[in-house]
Amino acid sequence: MTKTSQIVVTVNGEKYVEDVPVRMNLADFLRTKLGLTGTHVGCEHGVCGACTLFLDGVTARSCLTLAVQADGAEITTIEGFETDKNASDLIKNFHNRNALQCGYCTPGMLATSIEYIEQGNPADREKVKEHISGNYCRCTGYQAIVDAICTTIEERQG
Amino acid sequence: MSGPATIFDKPKDYIGKSIPRSDAARLLRGQGRYVDDMQLPRMVNAVFLRSPYAHAKINSIDVSKATQATGVIAVYTGKDIARHVEPYIGVLSHLPGLRSPAQYPLAVDVARWQGEPVAVIVCTSRALGEDALELINISYEQLPAVTDTLDALSSESPLIHNQYDSNLAWKREVEAGNLEEAFAKDDVIIVEKQIKFGRHTGVTLETRATVCDYIPGDDELIMYYAGQAPHMLQFILAKHLDMLEENVRVVAHDVGGSFGIKVHTYGDEIATAIIAKLLRRPVKFTADRLESFVTDIHARDHVVDAKIGVRKDGSIVGMGFNDFTGIGPFSMYPRTSAIECNQILNLTGAPYQFEHYHAVGNVVFQNKTLMCQYRAVGHPIAMAISDCMLEEAARVIGMDPVQIRRKNLIPDDAYPTKSATGMRFDDLSHHACLDKLLTIMDYDALLADQAKNRDNGIYRGIGFVSLVEVTNPSPMFYGIGGAPIASQDGATVRLDAAGALHVSSSVTEQGQGTNAILQQIAADVFGVAIERVKVTTGDTKTVPYGGGTWASRGAGIGGEAMLLASHALKEQVLDVAAVILQAKPEELDIAHGEVVMKDTGEQKISLGDLAKIVYYRGNELPNDLQPELIATRHYRVTDFPFVFTNGAMAAHVEVDTNTGFIKILHFWAVEDCGRVINPQLVDDQIRGGVVQGIGGALYEECVYDKDGQMQNATMADYLVPMASEMPEITVAHVETYTKTSILGAKGAGEAGTGGAPAALMNAVNNALAPLDCGMWQMPMTPERVLRALGKIG
Numbered sequence: 001m002t003k004t005s006q007i008v009v010t011v012n013g014e015k016y017v018e019d020v021p022v023r024m025n026l027a028d029f030l031r032t033k034l035g036l037t038g039t040h041v042g043c044e045h046g047v048c049g050a051c052t053l054f055l056d057g058v059t060a061r062s063c064l065t066l067a068v069q070a071d072g073a074e075i076t077t078i079e080g081f082e083t084d085k086n087a088s089d090l091i092k093n094f095h096n097r098n099a100l101q102c103g104y105c106t107p108g109m110l111a112t113s114i115e116y117i118e119q120g121n122p123a124d125r126e127k128v129k130e131h132i133s134g135n136y137c138r139c140t141g142y143q144a145i146v147d148a149i150c151t152t153i154e155e156r157q158g
Numbered sequence: 159m160s161g162p163a164t165i166f167d168k169p170k171d172y173i174g175k176s177i178p179r180s181d182a183a184r185l186l187r188g189q190g191r192y193v194d195d196m197q198l199p200r201m202v203n204a205v206f207l208r209s210p211y212a213h214a215k216i217n218s219i220d221v222s223k224a225t226q227a228t229g230v231i232a233v234y235t236g237k238d239i240a241r242h243v244e245p246y247i248g249v250l251s252h253l254p255g256l257r258s259p260a261q262y263p264l265a266v267d268v269a270r271w272q273g274e275p276v277a278v279i280v281c282t283s284r285a286l287g288e289d290a291l292e293l294i295n296i297s298y299e300q301l302p303a304v305t306d307t308l309d310a311l312s313s314e315s316p317l318i319h320n321q322y323d324s325n326l327a328w329k330r331e332v333e334a335g336n337l338e339e340a341f342a343k344d345d346v347i348i349v350e351k352q353i354k355f356g357r358h359t360g361v362t363l364e365t366r367a368t369v370c371d372y373i374p375g376d377d378e379l380i381m382y383y384a385g386q387a388p389h390m391l392q393f394i395l396a397k398h399l400d401m402l403e404e405n406v407r408v409v410a411h412d413v414g415g416s417f418g419i420k421v422h423t424y425g426d427e428i429a430t431a432i433i434a435k436l437l438r439r440p441v442k443f444t445a446d447r448l449e450s451f452v453t454d455i456h457a458r459d460h461v462v463d464a465k466i467g468v469r470k471d472g473s474i475v476g477m478g479f480n481d482f483t484g485i486g487p488f489s490m491y492p493r494t495s496a497i498e499c500n501q502i503l504n505l506t507g508a509p510y511q512f513e514h515y516h517a518v519g520n521v522v523f524q525n526k527t528l529m530c531q532y533r534a535v536g537h538p539i540a541m542a543i544s545d546c547m548l549e550e551a552a553r554v555i556g557m558d559p560v561q562i563r564r565k566n567l568i569p570d571d572a573y574p575t576k577s578a579t580g581m582r583f584d585d586l587s588h589h590a591c592l593d594k595l596l597t598i599m600d601y602d603a604l605l606a607d608q609a610k611n612r613d614n615g616i617y618r619g620i621g622f623v624s625l626v627e628v629t630n631p632s633p634m635f636y637g638i639g640g641a642p643i644a645s646q647d648g649a650t651v652r653l654d655a656a657g658a659l660h661v662s663s664s665v666t667e668q669g670q671g672t673n674a675i676l677q678q679i680a681a682d683v684f685g686v687a688i689e690r691v692k693v694t695t696g697d698t699k700t701v702p703y704g705g706g707t708w709a710s711r712g713a714g715i716g717g718e719a720m721l722l723a724s725h726a727l728k729e730q731v732l733d734v735a736a737v738i739l740q741a742k743p744e745e746l747d748i749a750h751g752e753v754v755m756k757d758t759g760e761q762k763i764s765l766g767d768l769a770k771i772v773y774y775r776g777n778e779l780p781n782d783l784q785p786e787l788i789a790t791r792h793y794r795v796t797d798f799p800f801v802f803t804n805g806a807m808a809a810h811v812e813v814d815t816n817t818g819f820i821k822i823l824h825f826w827a828v829e830d831c832g833r834v835i836n837p838q839l840v841d842d843q844i845r846g847g848v849v850q851g852i853g854g855a856l857y858e859e860c861v862y863d864k865d866g867q868m869q870n871a872t873m874a875d876y877l878v879p880m881a882s883e884m885p886e887i888t889v890a891h892v893e894t895y896t897k898t899s900i901l902g903a904k905g906a907g908e909a910g911t912g913g914a915p916a917a918l919m920n921a922v923n924n925a926l927a928p929l930d931c932g933m934w935q936m937p938m939t940p941e942r943v944l945r946a947l948g949k950i951g
Contacts, residue, residue: 002228002286023285037195038188040414042363043447047873050363078188091186096178098838101846102669103185104192104363104414125886133882136873138363138415139669141845141910142881 007071011036012080020067026060027051029067030077038078040104042136049135052108053077054085059115078107085114090152099148101139109135113149123150123157162725162900165683172678172688176838179674180688181667191411193367193384194444201369201440202231204430205287207277207294208452209269212303212525212866213318216267216296219277223293229286232437233294234429235277236264242432244398246423248489250639256328256496256521258489259319263425263432268301270318270487271527272867273452275426280433280441303525303866307461307484310522318487318523327489328496328521332503334578335514337476341467346475349551350465354935355539355915357459357484358858360532361878364414365445366454368427370434380407381431384414386421386666387706392698393642394423394492395431410696413668417533417850419454420668421708423491426453451871456860457498457532458936459484460539466547467514472557472565476514476578477507479543483529484522490530492641496521498529501536501628507544508577509588509624509804510566515578525866533850535709537627537912542936545623545916546923553927559622559920560601563592567624583802585894585904588624591806591828595622598890599808599826612928617813618823619927621920625913627803629831629905630714630898634799646794647711648702649719651680651727653787655773657751657766659686661723662694664704665716670907671839672712676720678835679901683724685748686765702790710905713835714801715793718899722791734785735768738778793899801896803904805829807848807913809921815929815947818940820856820922822885825914830892831906840906841889847910848887853879855915855936 004019011034018033025044030036030053039062042050046064053062054076081087090113093099100106109132116131128146137145184190221233245260264275277294281287302316309315310325318325341348368383379401385391388408396403413420430443445453460483467475481502485495499519506517552562567588568575574584601620608618636643647664654660661680667673673693681688694700704719705711732743735753739746739762747756753763771778772785779785795801810823827844834840857877861869870876895902915936922943923932931946944950 021285031195032197035197036188037192038190040192040364041194042365043873045447045872045874048363078186082187094186095182098176098178098182098671098842100182100185100669101671101842102362102364102413102415103182103190106185107188110186129881129884133880136361136363136878136880138361138417138850138878139846140842141847141849141887142884143845143887144842146881 005068007068009070009073009075011075012077012084022068024067025063026065026067026070027062030062036077036079039107042104049108049112050105052111052135054111059111078110081110081114087114089155090114090117090148093148093151097144097148097151099140099144105135105137109137109145116149117153123153125150162722165721165725165900170682172682173835176836177674177678177688179671180677181673192364192414193369193382196369196382198369198371198440201442202280202282203284203287204433204441204443205279205281205284205291206275206426207291209265209272209274209276211269211298211300212272213301214269214298215301216265216269216276217299218297220295221277224279224290227290227293229282230279230290231282232280233277234433236262236266239264239429239432240266242436243428244400246398246491248491248494250494250636250641252639253328253494253496253500256489256494257322258327259321261488261491263429271525273527275429278429280437305524305526305862305864305866307459307482307522307524310524318525325523326520327485327523330500330503330519332515332517332579335476337478337514337516340476340514345469346467347551347555348465348467349547349554351547351550351934353462353464353542353546355458355460356859356937357456358854359451359454359456359860360417360419362415362417362419365447365450366420366424366427367444368430369440369442370431371440372434372438374438376405378405378407379431379435380409382409383427384420385410386416386668386708387643388666388696388698389664389703390643390706398428399431399435407699410666416668418531418708422455422493422530424453447873448871451876452527452868455490455530455532456527457529458539458854459529462539462543464543464547466551468551468555470555472552472555472562474510474512474566476512477544477547478516479506480518482520482522484524484526486526486528487523488528490528492643493531493636495528495530497531498536502540504579504581505536505540505626508581508626509568510544511568512566512578526862533847534908534912537908538851538854538915541623541625541913542916542919546919549621549920549923560596563622563624567592582798585896586802586804587830587892587894588804590892591804591830592624594890594892595806595808595826595828598888604810617815617925619811619813619921619923619925621809621917621924623807623913623916623920625805625909627710627805627905627908627912628800629710629803629908630795630801631709631711632795632799635709644703644705646792647704647716647719648790648792649716649723650702650788650790651684651723653727653731653765653769655769657764657769658690658692659684660692661720662701663716663720664702664706665712666696666707668707670712670843671836672707672716674839675713675717675835679717679720680724683721684728686751690751702792710907713903714899714905715795717835717903718901719791719793721901722793723789726789726791730785730787730789731768734772735763737780737783738763738768738771795898797898801898801904803829803831803906803909805909805913807917809917811918811921811925813922813925813943818943820938820943822852825885825887827887827910828890828892829906829909830894832894832896832904833902834891834893835903843906844889844910845887847907848914849879849884851911851914852918855918855938857937859937
């Protein structure tokens with residue numbers, strides 16, 4: 001049960017070569033092997049969305065992804081959203097609009113928001129709500145998050 | 159005048175403004191410090207084996223194979239752990255008659271709920287520990303499970319604790335006037351309903367977690383935990399692990415949501431501390447989601463037989479009810495599982511004037527997860543009993559729900575006053591809140607929309623609630639009953655040599671913005687830029703002694719202590735400045751980090767320069783002047799048991815009579831939490847609270863089968879509110895400052911969760927009224943709506 005395998009991953013632009021237990025999920029790998037604890041685990045069965053990150057440019061649940069599946073992949077986590085995803089405006093709007101309270105859902109919520117914005121979607125509140133409805137937030141009631149995403153889109157559109 | 163009472167004579171730079179929380183910047187960049195993020199040298203993991211049965215005798219436990227498994231360092235059974243701990247009992251002396259047996263961190267002879275820990279493996283990794291769990295062999299003898307609250311009280315029911323004559327933990331009766339006699343009169347119209355409230359739970363996104371470390375040389379136990387009340391836990395660990403309190407340090411860094419879930423004593427966390435002591439090394443325990451569902455405290459779980467009597471003119475004659483609440487097999491330590499019932503007895507009908515009241519509360523043991531205080535303790539039940547019964551009575555006598563409230567709400571100029579149950583109220587504003595609510599929601603337009611849609615077979619409803627909210631608790635809440643829970647809080651404010659302010663407080667941060675409002679208050683009252691204020695909370699070693707954050711006390715109590723401490727330091731600094739500047743202290747003020755002339759604003763000396771004289775060049779000061787540049791003040795509420803907040807809320811819903819789905823079209827909340835320190839933070843507290851209230855009203859329920867097995871203990875099966883179903887929530891304020899403090903702030907954290915369920919039930923019943931049916935059970939699931947409509951059997 002402790003079989004390991006070597007993987008090569010690029011996380012936030014930095015290359016890592018690591019031996020990982022084959023059953024270890026990507027979230028645990030990032031958190032315990034690389035010390036990138038910004039990725040959070042909320043349910044470990046792909047429902048709450050807290051562990052969402054970018055795997056080769058696409059959002060993925062890192063609790064449902066084995067670390068060995070990420071071999072050769074480029075990963076962007078919350079630690080890299082500002083620089084690698086050019087999301088400083090979204091982060092600023094989350095901050096100014098109080099779109100987080102405890103901050104535990106924030107890594108996944110930001111990832112899902114970045115994806116929505118990158119896909120060129122509109123600042124349409126209902127569409128935003130639909131898009132982030134796989135990310136659970138117990139604190140905010142979601143309204144502030146929708147505000148922050150819409151503001152970012154509107155600002156980018158000038 | 160220069161006393162703290164004059165602080166608000168001048169406009170403020172920060173208090174009352176929506177300043178973004180400075181600590182959010184860290185969280186937005188993945189730099190939070192949550193417990194599970196911690197890695198300490200030689201740290202090992204505690205992995206718990208939990209009872210698969212709701213009620214079972216443990217005949218034997220064989221751990222020999224598990225002990226040999228890869229990575230396993232130690233294995234302890236419940237008996238092993240029990241040898242190192244004084245058991246705890248969840249009773250309080252101000253709840254006379256409450257009984258609950260001694261409880262150990264892990265089950266010893268009998269497991270009494272599915273999920274109760276029975277053994278623990280200490281292992282180099284959580285995954286290896288979980289492998290080894292399968293090697294523990296336990297011989298159980300299943301016992302009959304007591305699950306239904308009402309059946310549990312029948313004489314036929316099996317007993318959960320053989321030393322008691324029944325499964326009743328506590329009973330209290332409250333009577334005012336003479337309800338039975340009053341209801342017997344001819345002009346009284348009586349409405350009776352049974353209202354059911356499902357069991358739900360907090361589902362904090364960060365699960366409960368602790369890292370415990372023991373340093374033998376200092377005999378020091380350090381517990382890092384995701385929790386709300388570090389000093390309470392310090393006392394508990396010292397008492398039950400037989401340590402000196404000063405040798406126990408409890409630290410809470412970032413906490414991923416709490417809502418009352420993380421303010422209790424959990425066996426797995428206590429056991430982790432015991433193991434750290436035994437093994438003399440750091441031990442981590444992080445609950446997984448399944449463990450959270452079956453071990454985090456659950457909430458509500460009430461069956462209430464309620465009645466209200468009104469006259470034709472709508473005036474309330476009286477209210478009565480009999481509440482049965484199931485609390486699991488023990489009363490939770492140390493806050494007890496009777497407080498929710500007690501609150502319901504105290505709070506029901508609190509916004510209204512009436513004479514006759516008769517309420518009975520029954521707190522009942524069952525073989526389910528323990529029930530205890532969760533956000534808005536008792537409020538959703540109390541508000542639903544009074545406001546849903548009131549609107550039902552209004553329907554019966556053909557009166558508008560707003561009119562019946564206007565008739566009965568305590569007048570805004572009647573304070574101070576008392577409720578029928580003896581609760582003392584001051585500085586409330588029920589009518590002003592209702593007025594504002596009607597304005598922002600445009601009630602008349604909604605009524606017109608409702609009538610038009612009904613003609614087309616679309617059933618929309620409007621429901622209200624007028625609520626009170628218990629906040630800023632005094633020692634009368636827990637301390638009086640013998641609980642090690644501080645009701646006062648302290649703040650320390652220190653000027654450093656660079657002119658920056660370091661402040662610490664015993665209230666704690668779980669995301670609501672405690673640190674931010676403390677920063678705003680200190681910056682404003684002392685007179686520095688907010689960026690120059692650094693806040694420390696959550697560490698028993700460094701912060702003043704206090705209660706932490708629960709019952710919406712952070713701003714009202716912790717904030718007032720910070721105001722007093724900041725003002726005290728300001729006076730001290732002005733005394734020093736007066737000597738340096740050869741002026742009188744009353745001629746000086748502090749603004750934007752400078753000592754200035756009060757009348758002209760002329761800058762005289764910067765705080766940094768002043769501090770440098772004090773710290774480095776004391777020779778420039780007179781010998782009899784030894785400034786400390788640090789001040790501590792404590793504050794507790796003295797004149798009232800708690801400071802009530804009030805508000806009014808309304809929900810607009812559409813009920814799909816074909817599918818049973820309820821869509822919330824909009825929600826409005828008007829809150830009077832006294833002085834609003836940060837409008838954006840308060841508004842979002844209320845929104846988040848409303849959404850938790852929506853969860854309990856429409857979606858969330860811990861479903862159990864008759865054997866006491868929780869059927870939906872995953873996030874895929876237990877429904878929480880997600881963005882797509884949530885309405886826009888409009889928030890507005892009436893500000894009636896509490897006279898109990900200079901700051902004038904009351905709590906705001908409970909309102910949404912306490913009020914939303916009643917508003918929603920009223921809205922649904924308002925929608926269903928033309929169909930001659932109603933909903934009296936939460937959550938109001940589509941299945942239950944269809945059942946109420948008679949569309950399914």
